[in-house]
Amino acid sequence: MLEQTKAPIIETLKNCAQKLHAPFYAPGHKQGKGIPQPMIDLLGTKVFRVDLPELPELDNLFAPESVIQEAQELAAETFGALHTRFLVNGSTVGIIAGILATCGSGDKIILPRNIHQSIVSGLILSGAIPIFIHPEYDYDWDMALSVTPESVAQALAKHPDAKAVIMVYPTYHGICGDIVAIAQQVHKYDIPLLVDEAHGPHFAFHPELPTPALTSGADLTVQSIHKVLGAMTQASMLHIGSKRIDLYRLSQALQMLQSSSPNYLLLASLDAARQQMALFGEELMSQTLRLANDTRNRISQLPNFAVFENSLNLGFVSLDQTRLTIKVSDMGLSGYEADQILHQELGVTCELPSLKHLTFIISLGNTKTDIEHLITALVSLSDQSYEGKVDEATKLELSLIDFAMATSPRDAFFAHKYYLPIAESVGFISGELICPYPPGIPVLIPGEIITKNHLKILEQVQGLGGIISGCSDPIFQNIKVCKVKTTQKGFIAVLT
Template identity: 70%
Template sequence: MFDQTKAPIIETLKNLSQKSHAPFYTPGHKQGKGIAQPLTDLLGTKVFPADLPELPELDNLFTPNGVIQESQELAAETFGALETKFLVNGSTTGIIAGILATCGNGDKIILPRNIHQSIISGLILSGAIPIFIHPDYESDWDIHLSVTPKSIAQTLAKYPDAKAVMIVYPTYHGVCGDITAIAQEVHKYNIPLLVDEAHGPHFAFHSELPTPALVGGADLTVQSIHKVLGAMTQASMLHLGSQRIDSYRLNQALQMLQSSSPNYLLLASLDAARQQMSLFGQELMSQTIQLANDARNRISQLPNFSVFDKEERRKKFEGKSLTSLTGESELLTNDCEEGSWKSGAIFSIPNYPIENYFNPGFIALDQTRLTIKVSNIGLSGYEADEILHQELGVTCELPSFQHLTFIISIGNTKADIDQLVTALTSLRSRSRVNLPIHHRKKLDLDMIYFSIPVSPRDAFFAHKNCLPIEESLGHISAELICPYPPGIPVLIPGEIITEKHLQIFEQVLRFGGIITGCSDPSLKTIKVSRF
């Protein structure tokens, strides 16, 4: 047992920042003396004396044996890990490192298609071949759910030489699949389960929240501590849950991906967030869940607004037989000849509808994640987001075609919830429900991903042509293009460009969304791979 009241990095930074000495080391501002006045006006002067480099007392992030090691051990105990590593380049670093630690060039990795763009970057850097599984899909909401244990088992049976499986848990909308059952299927093949748990670091601190990935059997999980807990932006953690990960290879990958001059303010914020949750986590999460439930109940009573939750799904499937809702899965692959899979990606699509309330693609929902459908008042999520942000003093986390998603965390207050409800009430007064149905029609995002004849790495490094967007149909994309947030790619390198992709891009732009990753932000042109 460790003393969780301690904060080793913070304590050491505090002592060093107060030490009188002549600094002849980086950073160049010398504890704030050289900071430009506008930045001092913004942040004050107290933060800069603690912006220190890897002084002997502050340990080394890549070979820790002092305060960083002690702080990481405290975090491992708090989050239930065998070992924890601090990340100062965001969860992207941990996700890519996890792929590099388990997969080499030509190795197969099983993935859901609703992955974050950082995973595609990991595929490009590692040369791994993705075996994509299409996650379950909620058509009423245009929301992708989780992959199921059944789809994982079928894909592993088809590709038993896969080196790893990675899943998203929870999704951006807070949906959780059956991670325990998935881990059991993966471990039958003695390979690791990697988890993008960026939005789930709070699960460990309250029994009413979904099962933490480590408890469910994850071998490696990456958490964005800054997203829902009290760390600074870009501060994340990687947790190991078993010995299935080559620790040396993981460390090498992290050293290659992270800055050799890590920001100690970010490391200190991880230290503080761990201490805070270890000492007060259950109390803080109880307050947060209460706020979220209050918001959910009040908004559910507003006319023409719907809140995404499991109760709504239970009512939807109540009284229907399981047999009538269940189909068999269909495994689809690309057209590569037998033995030539190294030249391309493999695409596995479970082709069955949502089964019932207990569907393994949606067995739990993080109730602190609030998704509200606004399309019933005749506004797209993008339009509603702009009005809320620009005029009504409320800013959501994620706008989409039909809905808005809000993160309720330990930093929110009752006043925030009151302001949200008031703003939505005002938004409803701008209802445009009499608009033509085509304006309010949802865009069905299911089954948009088609043939991937070339690996992401090969497509990324191939010679490229720049084509007018209307001439790109049928060509292989050389770009990773996605609406942001949430950073889930609609088109990835190696994928064949289809009419459906172009329809999605057009609608995202038309409704005020932002598309990232493309060389031409206007999307009048697109780069394609030339082989």
């Protein structure tokens, strides 16, 4: 057992900040003395005293041997990993590195379609060939669930040469699939299961939360400590659970993707978040669960709102009870419209608006006062009447997303492209990643054949006030498609 009361990065930063010396190194503001006044007005001066570079005492993120190594070892013990790596560019960078560490150009990787766009970036950078499987779908709630062990087993049987499988666990809505059985299927082929656990870093700290990926058989998992625990935005961790991951290649990938000047405020916040959870994790999660369950009960008693609960659907094993999704469409409101009213008029801001519902993250930072605001705001929301653009029958049907790939995401990314009016683009190969944001799950990825369903979903999101990101035409009337060359085997993208 390591000494979890320690916080090596924090302690060393404090010492370095106090040490009198003449600084002739970056950053240029020299511990705040050159910081512009508006930043001092915003933050004060103290924070800049510890905005330090990789001084000898502060170790090196890419070849750690002192304080960073110690902090990562403490984190590995707390989260139950063999090894942990600190990330300063979000889970995004860990997911891409996980793909680069396991798949090369032309290697197959099995993954669900409801992936975050960072996975698509990993496909582009690695040149891996995605073998998509449909996640299960909840048609009442219009929400993607998990993939099942059976669908993963089928994909593996068809593609026994796949180099890795990726799973999203939990989904943005807190839905957890049967990760234990999926890991067993994947390990029959002795390949790694990579887990996008961006939304699940708290799972290790309370028995009533879903089982953490690491104890379920994940070989590599990436967690956004900043999303749910106490770290600063962008601070994430990558954990290794087995020897199936080549640590040297992973380190090379992380060094390639992350800044060579990692921000110590972010590293310190990871150190502190680990210490907080190691010392008080169960207590904090008990409080959070109590708050979340109480909120669930109160909202489900309000007229006009349904709260998303556990279900017997395939692709659904458990729900993170701290993730609260409530349906607003029964009032004739879309989630996007409800979000605007709540944010602009009622002082409540959710994490994720969707077509028919809103998702709220209840975490260790929330208070009873926040919950009172939420309940009061929902009561005001339901006291008004709305025009009714959306009703029970409206569906976004992300389940209809097709995934016929014409070429690899990497080839499409580098292909010659030209603009076509959206309405004329059906049957062409998308050259762009088009994504309603949030949740950041792409509707079209580079290399995919555009169908009427894609366009229908995107039109619907736009018509109902959602934001479409990734499209190079800011008003989304044109889309970049890949130039193709016809061959005997069909057509291929023309590379630049």
